[in-house]
Amino acid sequence: MTRSSAPVRAVLVGAGHRGVLYSRYAQVAPDQLAITAIVEPDPTRRERWGAEFGIPHAARYASLTDLPDAGEVAEAAIDATMDQDHVRTATRLLAAGYDVLLEKPSAQNAQELMTLAEAQRTSGRILMICHVLRYATFYTEAKHRILAGEIGEPLSIEMAEHVSYDHMSMAYVRGRWGSSEQSGSSMLLAKCCHDLDLMTWLCNSAAPARVASSGSRGMFIPERAPQGAGTRCLSDCSIEATCSYSARRLYVELNGWQEYVWEQEEHVSPELDLDQKLESLRTDNRYGRCVWRAGNDVLDRQSVSVEFADGVLGSFALATNTPAPSRTLHVVGTAGEISGALEEGTLRVRRIRTDAAASFDEEMIKTSVTGDMHGGGDRPLVADFVRVVRGEPASVSSTQFADSVNGHLLVFAAELARQEHRWVELAELQTVTGA
Incomplete structure (x- = not known):
């Protein structure tokens, strides 16, 4: 009511x-x-x-x-x-x-x-x-097509997230999420719980049953520091002018990630002029540290394999340090497939044909939102929350807690599987959580 x-x-x-x-x-x-x-x-x-x-x-x-x-x-x-x-x-x-x-x-x-x-x-x-990607047009369109049976029953789902070099170095090397010990969140939890939530949501006729995972940290480590790299970009680095990760280039000249870089741990900095910004990066601003000597400990690559209770197989790959960000999706069903990349804003739907005219037909779907953060999902998420609070029906994307548990359990199980080098049954964690 x-x-x-x-x-x-x-x-x-x-x-x-x-x-x-x-x-x-x-x-x-x-x-x-x-x-x-x-x-x-x-x-x-x-x-x-x-x-x-x-x-x-x-x-x-x-x-x-x-x-x-x-x-x-x-x-x-x-x-x-x-x-x-x-x-x-x-x-x-x-x-x-x-x-x-x-x-x-x-x-x-x-x-x-x-x-x-x-x-x-x-x-x-x-x-x-706030699993906002469920509300991105790219994923809601895929969900509706799957629910409508356009590709038959899902058999497998392949997903990947590619984190761009500037995002990775800002948030997960220099930033608050660079240390799992300090933030309490692994890379898979902090960045990719969106993706594993999407996997369980898109193919949620059955819950995930077991998972395996592997991953490593091998990019932003002291051993990879180029000759001449210092501890801070603007204080003791002789290669700063030509370094891809230069704090001056990324945060001053390109004005990237402004809402994070000039916000300190305990306060919001006032409006800074150019000299103040450079001095901040030169001295105590965490985003001025050398990426190879920032002390981060989170993984920069990981793979996750999932078996669902109904036999659907899922795979997810995290890769970082790419030139541009990208999330990809490929769902194969008994009668067709859906594939695409979020940032390109296009879904490809192919269906197996039964007549002699062609072996399959193909439809290209423009999802129209390509530049907005999270594929345009932020506002629809809040709008759905308002509807539910008002007592109105939730959307198909609804992220109510009971429908969002499996994605988190999958993250926790994947991390346990990676650490212990084995397949982990989600029932092991469900016993703990009562989920």
Whole structure:
């Protein structure tokens, strides 16, 4: 039953890049969503985004402990805290009566996943995970074609993600996710839980049964540092002017990744002029470190093999340091196949023919969104969350928690399989989580 047609009032918990992006849906669809409170420990962020969203000063909170229970200032929450804080903050919000849109990954291990599952069941509130790629037109079109039986019953699904050299070096070498020890997330969890979620969603007539995986770190290591490389690009490197990973080139001359590079761990830097930016990279800015001596420990390549309970076989390959980013998909069924690359915005559907005119027919589908982050899935995700909170039917892409568990379990099982060099039955983790 529909609750109300009024805008859903939401509190933004964690005013980083992703949380602000989701919250901006209120600015393009004010009849659907209103950001009426903010929880953010950093005062600069808290006041900056509190002002932009028109949040009263009384509803700008430094701590989640200051936030009243649902109903007073908001009935929903956008939880975009850091990975290691997701379970702690989400369970508190659910217990306080909030419906929650939680940034991925929802948990960092199987035990945390169990804790979150129990919190959601106990509260009875809505919990959706920000697997935004389910809402990208490229993947929703593939999902609809599979559901319609256009390629028959799925037999296999092959997926790959290629992380560009600038993204890899920014986020997973120099950035917060470069150390699994510090962030609590492996590369597979932090970057590729999207992909393994898509695999379980696209072929979800049966759950994944067992998984194997292998991977390594061999690119951004001291042994690969070129002759003349220093410890920081702008302080002691003699090859900075010709290095592909030059912090000056990537973050100043090309203006890449601005929302991350000039945002420090505990505060948002003020607007910097050129000299200040160069001095920041030269001294204490983590993004000014040499990529070969940044101390990262996450993998830069990995493969995952999956067997589903109904016999469907899945494979996923992560490759990093490519010139351009790319996600590819190839689903083969009993009567045809679907393939394509997200960034190209085109799906190819081939169907086996039964007449003598040709052996197969082919259809090219333009998904129209090629330049938007996450294939244009960010806004549709938030719109779907609003619909569900209002009591309206969810879309086929719905990322409600119960339908998002298997992708996370697959990540945890794959990491265990890689570490122990064996096939891992997901039942081993399902026993732990009660999933």
